[in-house]
Amino acid sequence: MYYYLYNQENERYDRELKRFLNENNDKNEVDFLNLGIKETEAKIKLYENITDEQIMEELRSNLQKRYKVFKTATPERREQIIEQLLEREYPQFVKEIPNIRKNLKNRLVDFNVRLNRFNLAQQKSEEDLLDLSDAKGTEKIIMLKLLGIFDFLKSKEPFSASTNALAAAISGFTGIKVTTVQSYINPINNINVDQKNNPLRNEKAIQKVKTKLASIGFNPSN
Incomplete structure (x- = not known):
């Protein structure tokens, strides 16, 4: 389809x-x-x-x-x-x-x-690399989701059963404090908790991240 x-x-x-x-x-x-x-x-x-x-x-x-x-x-x-x-x-x-x-x-x-x-x-082949390291914490979580990395990690043990473990791993390679990561991903993993910190509910941030990904040739829609 x-x-x-x-x-x-x-x-x-x-x-x-x-x-x-x-x-x-x-x-x-x-x-x-x-x-x-x-x-x-x-x-x-x-x-x-x-x-x-x-x-x-x-x-x-x-x-x-x-x-x-x-x-x-x-x-x-x-x-x-x-x-x-x-x-x-x-x-x-x-x-x-x-x-x-x-x-x-x-x-x-x-x-x-x-x-x-x-x-x-x-453009000439020897161009400067695009640096996206200045992305905000919420934008990094959105980026992980759009790139498929978030869902990939969730499919693996122990992350499929432990939000704490997933938060710790994401904290390790994003540099975001583990407690902050947990506050972002907990509402993603559990729709029954308060959704105010859910980055995937922030349409403006999502569009910003999509534009950043588009700048390196990645289409999140594909």
Whole structure:
């Protein structure tokens, strides 16, 4: 299923890039990526606080593009059809908003990864290494999770049964105090405890870490 969706996303990217280059002879793929990042960030911001009025406006626009009947219907009949369709599609659209936001954020990460890879290919080979050691403690835990290291450790003994042991190990290679690590990972491992210290509930920090990982060519969505 994931392989199918991954291919779909690549095909969508290739189609949009081809159309962009055909319509802009003086532009290149970097221009396309920069525009895509700018537009996707704007859409994410829109969908974070989208209003009913904006939803209705977008639905009306989409409906008029999808149904040919609007080209031949009278203004009165067109409005009747739109109202009927809006009544049916509005609840479905509202229900899909969380998925739309998730897909947009994944697309933004993908654009950043592609842009970074493109830039890296043009840079000289003897470039400075990117230093991510200044990441905050919460960001380091998020990074371990996105890289798969956290789940890998949890699958091993004694970490699968002992949060204390896992906290001690993570403390050893991150430099974070063991008590601090424990306060971060305890709510990750146990949903029944207070979640205020759970780094995976901090969307802003997660996006920051994803951007950092994208800067070295790693896509957390893959």
